[in-house]
Amino acid sequence: MVKIFGALLLLVSLGFGNVYEKNCVNCHKIFGPDLKKLFFAYLLKYSSEKRVKKALYEYLKNPDPKKSIMPKEYLKQKGVKKRSKLSDKELKKAIDIYWEKYRVIGRIK
Amino acid sequence: MDTNLLPSEKKSLIYFLSLYIFLAIIILSLVSTMYYNFQKNLMFSQIRPKLTEYAKDVIYRLKEMHQSLGEDLHYPRYGGFKSAIYDADYVKIFSLLENSNVELEKVIYKTGKKIHFIKEPDAYYLGAKYIVIEVEDSEEWLRNTIKNIFIFGFMFLIFMGFIGYFLTKLFLKPMKESFMLLDNFIKDTTHELNTPISAILANIETIDKEKIEEKLQKKINRIDIAARTISNIYQDLTYLILHKKISSVIEDVNLKELLLQRVSYFKILAQSKKIDFVLNINEDIFIKADKKKMAKLIDNILSNAIKYNKVGGKIYITLKDRYISIKDTGIGISKEKIKDMFKRYKRFNQSEGGFGIGLNIVYMIAKEFGIDIEIKSKEKEGTEVILRW
Known part of the structure; x- marks a missing residue:
């Protein structure tokens, strides 16, 4: 029931927002994991903007459980996501928006 | 030292002394540099435990900020030191440093009057791979080092001066001996020349040249010239050997x-x-x-x-x-x-x-x-x- 509701919600919301919101936020909001937590996990592992973006891009293009940042238990339960169908340009744009949304550089006081 | 040196002796002496002074300065510079580096490293090793503690405080706070998932982004400020964080690509994330000239490949170094200590945390909290801790260097160690370099350097130069003095004497000895040998030879040879030359010249002067025939007169003139030439050489050699004694x-x-x-x-x-x-x-x-x-x-x-x-x-x-x-x-x-x-x-x-x-x-x-x-x-x-x- 929940899955059907979620799928319906997804279909409705797909018509709104930018490439990041349409292709990332909508799904993660319903099926998780939380994008903010995910961002800080990437930051903790990859440190710089260039490296975080590269790791995200490579994972989204070719999701591999060995390269996933999520705990093994989580992967056992939910598995890895499907390969992104976005074009390179769109995917990079989505990652740029994601970085911009949660970046810490320039926000530390 | 003998000041009546010949130009060739002076030239050799100047070459030798220049080389000697040059080498002494090179040795002094090398030793001074080594001593300076040793003192600097000693100061670093003394201050390092304190800087490690400062870095730990910063890392602890970064961890808290990271765990807040960006909700709390207030960077810690301390009285005794300044700090900064850089990511894995050497991009500055945040900095409170007064001297922004950072060298992230090093562990500890001095830049201007500041000491920078680089610490890498276990995980990259807020993306920070490098934590830079900056403290002011009182430079007390530097003043003492310079003072010691001057005092011991001066003593070293005086010591080298003494050695140089004796080496120079040793160096000039064979040269002086060869000149002395030649002088003595000339002295001995010329001594035996004086009496016969004087006798020839005195006898030529007593000859009344107008009373003798022209052919003989020419021959006598030639003898006179030859004797005068020898007499000149004799006088020159005598002067050369005795000139220091002639007032x-x-x-x-x-x-x-x-x-x-x-x-x-x-x-x-x-x-x-x-x-x-x-x-x-x-x-x-x-x-x-x-x-x-x-x-x-x-x-x-x-x-x-x-x-x-x-x-x-x-x-x-x-x-x-x-x-x-x-x-x-x-x-x-x-x-x-x-x-x-x-x-x-x-x-x-x-x-x-x-x-x-x-x-x-x-x-x-x-x-x-x-x-x-x-x-x-x-x-x-x-x-x-x-x-x-």
Whole structure:
């Protein structure tokens, strides 16, 4: 029931927002994991903007459980996501928006 | 140290001392640099535990900020030190540093008056791979290091100076010995020459040349010239060996009188090569000097002017106020060789006799009475010796 509701919600919301919101936020909001937590996990592992973006891009293009940042238990339960169908340009744009949304550089006081 | 050194000895001594001083300075610089680096590293190792503690405080706070998922982004500020964070690509995430000249490949270093300590946390909280801790360096260690370098460096240079002094003496010894050997040889040889030469000259003077036939008169003249030449060489050698023991009698020497007298003395010698004297000696010019030494100086220049002149040549002598010029029309000498002319035992023409000591004597006498010597010469045209005082 929940899955059907979620799928319906997804279909409705797909018509709104930018490439990041349409292709990332909508799904993660319903099926998780939380994008903010995910961002800080990437930051903790990859440190710089260039490296975080590269790791995200490579994972989204070719999701591999060995390269996933999520705990093994989580992967056992939910598995890895499907390969992104976005074009390179769109995917990079989505990652740029994601970085911009949660970046810490320039926000530390 | 012996100050009466020959130019060649002085040159060798200067080369040796320059090399010695250069090496001493190199050693001193190397040791000073090593000592400075040692003191700096010692200071770093002393301050490092404190800086590690500071870094831990920053990392602890970064972890908290990271765990807040960006909700709390207040960077920690401390009284005793400043800090900054950089990501894995050396991009500054946040900085409170006063000196932003950071070298993230190093662990600890000094930049200006600040000490920077780089710490890498276990995980990249907020993306920070490098934590930079900055503290002020009081530079107490630096002042002590410089003070010690000056004190010990000075002592080292004095010590090296003493060693240098003894090494120089050791270095000059064989050179002095070789000169002494030559001097002694000349001294022994010349000593035996004096009596027979004096006897020949005295006997020639007693001969009444007008009473003897012309052919014999010519022969006697040749003997006279030869004996005078030997006598000159004898006097030069004696002067060279004894000059330190001969004290000068300073008086007003009439150079006009002296020049005319010496020209007359060399006339027979000059005539043997058909050389004419052209004199431009009019005024009575005086110089405060020793008469005998001045005669020796002029004799040597005249003797060279005759010796190296061509047959049928001329010798121009000019006397003016504080100026004597003796110019010949002989073989001349190349420019490169002029600077070596006053060296003892230096001869430029092996076809002529002599020991190569004449101009060395000229140099010594001129130096004693403050006379400047200028040599103008052109090969195959002649040489002019100018004396100014």
